[in-house]
Amino acid sequence: MDYSLKVMDHFSNPRNMGSIENSDGVGEVGNAKCGDIMKIYLKVENNRIADVKFQTFGCGAAIASSSMATEMIKGKTLEEAWKLSNKAVAEALDGLPPIKMHCSMLAEEAIHEAINDYLKKRGLETWDE
Amino acid sequence: MDYSLKVMDHFSNPRNMGSIENSDGVGEVGNAKCGDIMKIYLKVENNRIADVKFQTFGCGAAIASSSMATEMIKGKTLEEAWKLSNKAVAEALDGLPPIKMHCSMLAEEAIHEAINDYLKKRGLETWDE
Amino acid sequence: MDNSATTPVRKEVVEEMLPYMTENFGNPSSIYEIGKISKHAIDKARKKVADALGSEENEIYFTSGGTESDNWAIKGIAFANRSKGKHIITSSIEHHAVLHTCAWLEGQGFEVTYLPVDKYGIVSPEEVKKAIRDDTILISIMLANNEIGTIQPVEEIGKIAKESRIYFHTDAVQAIGHVPIDVNKMNIDLLSLSGHKFEGPKGCGALYIQKGTKIDTFLHGGAQERKRRAGTENVPAIVGLGKAIELATAEIEESNKTLLELRGRLVKGLLKIPKAHLNGHPTKRLANNVNITFEYIEGESLLLLLNAKGIFASTGSACNSFSLEPSHVLTACGVPHEIVHGSLRLSLGRMNSEQDVDRVLEAVPEIVQKLRNMSPLTPK
Amino acid sequence: MDNSATTPVRKEVVEEMLPYMTENFGNPSSIYEIGKISKHAIDKARKKVADALGSEENEIYFTSGGTESDNWAIKGIAFANRSKGKHIITSSIEHHAVLHTCAWLEGQGFEVTYLPVDKYGIVSPEEVKKAIRDDTILISIMLANNEIGTIQPVEEIGKIAKESRIYFHTDAVQAIGHVPIDVNKMNIDLLSLSGHKFEGPKGCGALYIQKGTKIDTFLHGGAQERKRRAGTENVPAIVGLGKAIELATAEIEESNKTLLELRGRLVKGLLKIPKAHLNGHPTKRLANNVNITFEYIEGESLLLLLNAKGIFASTGSACNSFSLEPSHVLTACGVPHEIVHGSLRLSLGRMNSEQDVDRVLEAVPEIVQKLRNMSPLTPK
Numbered sequence A, B: 001m002d003y004s005l006k007v008m009d010h011f012s013n014p015r016n017m018g019s020i021e022n023s024d025g026v027g028e029v030g031n032a033k034c035g036d037i038m039k040i041y042l043k044v045e046n047n048r049i050a051d052v053k054f055q056t057f058g059c060g061a062a063i064a065s066s067s068m069a070t071e072m073i074k075g076k077t078l079e080e081a082w083k084l085s086n087k088a089v090a091e092a093l094d095g096l097p098p099i100k101m102h103c104s105m106l107a108e109e110a111i112h113e114a115i116n117d118y119l120k121k122r123g124l125e126t127w128d129e
Numbered sequence C, D: 001m002d003n004s005a006t007t008p009v010r011k012e013v014v015e016e017m018l019p020y021m022t023e024n025f026g027n028p029s030s031i032y033e034i035g036k037i038s039k040h041a042i043d044k045a046r047k048k049v050a051d052a053l054g055s056e057e058n059e060i061y062f063t064s065g066g067t068e069s070d071n072w073a074i075k076g077i078a079f080a081n082r083s084k085g086k087h088i089i090t091s092s093i094e095h096h097a098v099l100h101t102c103a104w105l106e107g108q109g110f111e112v113t114y115l116p117v118d119k120y121g122i123v124s125p126e127e128v129k130k131a132i133r134d135d136t137i138l139i140s141i142m143l144a145n146n147e148i149g150t151i152q153p154v155e156e157i158g159k160i161a162k163e164s165r166i167y168f169h170t171d172a173v174q175a176i177g178h179v180p181i182d183v184n185k186m187n188i189d190l191l192s193l194s195g196h197k198f199e200g201p202k203g204c205g206a207l208y209i210q211k212g213t214k215i216d217t218f219l220h221g222g223a224q225e226r227k228r229r230a231g232t233e234n235v236p237a238i239v240g241l242g243k244a245i246e247l248a249t250a251e252i253e254e255s256n257k258t259l260l261e262l263r264g265r266l267v268k269g270l271l272k273i274p275k276a277h278l279n280g281h282p283t284k285r286l287a288n289n290v291n292i293t294f295e296y297i298e299g300e301s302l303l304l305l306l307n308a309k310g311i312f313a314s315t316g317s318a319c320n321s322f323s324l325e326p327s328h329v330l331t332a333c334g335v336p337h338e339i340v341h342g343s344l345r346l347s348l349g350r351m352n353s354e355q356d357v358d359r360v361l362e363a364v365p366e367i368v369q370k371l372r373n374m375s376p377l378t379p380k
Ligand SMILES: Cc1ncc(COP(=O)(O)O)c(C=O)c1O
Pocket: C221, C230, C231, C232, C233, D064, D065, D066, D067, D068, D070, D095, D097, D142, D144, D145, D146, D171, D173, D174, D194, D195, D196, D205
């Protein structure tokens, strides 16, 4: 695989790795293509993402995407975080090999799940894609 | 082609090359396989081959076979010459590549033709293979 | 430690090849001196391959590699014997060179039975027997598997094929230099091999075709290889392959002794990691092959982290394949999907030492732990 | 002077190849560093081939040589487009890699038209047009002939194929480094080439396949070459082919200038021999090709005697072929049987000098005379 230096950096030294006890929202998604799994934990304060952690069972691209995506949404409002696309994550990583684009989808989807989980827990209506 | 040293010698310095004016018998045969042609001239004295010459339009093996075969029948009786087989010629040449065995047939056949031509000219019955 | 993927060309082999790249460059089909030198060189190499397989020289045909040998064997037999039947038997753990060829033939009207394997990856001769139909024309079962190293009961399967008068092909690409071969004793009609798997050159292989076998030409053209495989002969590579197989075969015993020791040390060390399982058969396997699964982690990331430490390996994970399908071999052995992901193949070579093994044994547990910490699947 | 048969690998090319045989030995499909180096090397070579043909990089597929490229192009198109039709048009002077492939396909239910040529060996575009049927799926006409060097009106034929929406393949094995090529301008859908004909390595070629072409895979197996041509990539050879085609293409003009002068001198000198005829077209021919017939003599013996003087050549004589058939090319040009026998092909290379030509001009008349003295056909 031709991974960029940025991918290799985020993969080797992942940011925000781990879980959050008593998190406000959790999203877990599986990748239809390769069967990999990503889990995102959110701590929400004043509609902003105060903290975020991830766990990933997946390839280098999946782990780097998790790391980068969590970095990108930290401190953002839920609306802003919702809008983060897998393409933006891939770009922030200086690109992913074409066959690895789907891995960044895991991050987008897990964030959506986690936000909706938070909304649900609050008794709010969940958002649509 | 993997020609033996003997083939190369007879091919490069063919013995008995040429024609005989007023020969006693001439045989000319064509090779069904490759279309090549050999011509043998005999000078016969007392039922013996006093002289023999050849002309060949053909490959290295054909030329070497002509040279060797003429050497082998020179001085022999007609009966002895008739019995010379293409295998004996090939053996005397230290072998021929399998695909080139048919070339030595030219020599055997041309000698037979030449002997029969001699017999016919003498009003004698020709011999059979 | 990825010697099953490819090996560097051995120094002695390169040395034999070089003169044929520059000075002795003749076309071996030519009449003249330079061409003759090439022809003799090819004949010598052919003899070496024949000796390694216990066959006759005129039963060896040089090809462009294992893939061409497999394609030729299977398509060649299929097309030449179509009037006799349209059924082929193979196994579900063959190399893609066999499986994709069979799939293509299915599109051409042939029928293929893909035999299952047991949990060790072994094909049962009984199953082979049962699968035989009146219109079966070919059985193709590999000698040793490239992922899990499992060695098949080829001799028995060959016997069954022979009794039923069905052609038997074996892909021995991974076996050369590791398993002693005797095509007659093993009842093999066709055998594929590939130079770069035993320190020979890339882009050169061979197919053994038993005398009298009815097989179509696959590469049509010039009269090379006794009119059965066209294409200007790759003289330097053929010379190199000959040398490499000679060396590899002569050293089988010695090399297997060393490799078995290294493998034992490696397997023992890796199985100390909790939730680690050996894939393939414990003993009926190539001396150089280790294939281990670590639960809860994914293979590509494992490979990348090993790579960063200068250790090269391979995996059956879907994430590391172009098709995003997990290893068909491990899947066929019944390894569950998530667990296939965490598989690691280490294949030892002549150049590997005890120190290399120890370096791996130091690196892997750490990396596995790191990835397990990251994984949502790891039990608390 | 037999450079059309094969050329030595150029020094610069060998130098580029060597590191990939030993140090950079990785399998380019691997994930790790060493594999990446190989992958980049292949991509660079692919770019060079694409540049030489005016194509895009992802339209170039590496093969094991001209024979495989021809087989793949023709069988691949045939099998993939069988539902559209079963008719193929080619010429009677193609290389055996094309002709024997077509013959095999006839056995598989395809129909093939073998177009005649004129006395210069030229295929008429008009005849191509006339041969087209509703079920024609492929036209395969070579760019330059290997025996008589005749260059075909490929651009016109390509245009006809395009207008009729029929795939057009050309065997350019002999043309690379001699004829400037632009696959788009020439309307070529598929083009075969072979490394060792332009001072590159043996056992490596390429097939250009225009994007969007419907073609079956020929070598099934691994996912190499973007899943279209399986088999571990022959990295050193591919690198060498890239370098060689780059050099050959850059030097076309200069090299043709030199070769044309040498060829002119050679032809003029040889035609001074009585009863000698030039085969092929006087001008529409490869700058390096001379093919001359000497009446009353046979080619193999001519070759042997030239060989003894250190001059290497080739002939269309039946006696020098494995099939004992005279050259199908010269026969198709209408050269009578006895005269085909006396044909001599000299193919010049970059290494040949005026002195070489003069050496030939000294040797040939003597040898021809010697053989004519020996021949029963020579008129008194
Ligand atoms: C015109 C032509 N096509 C195809 C080939 C086959 O190429 P190769 O021998 O490299 O497979 C040759 C060379 O022999 C040739 O001259």
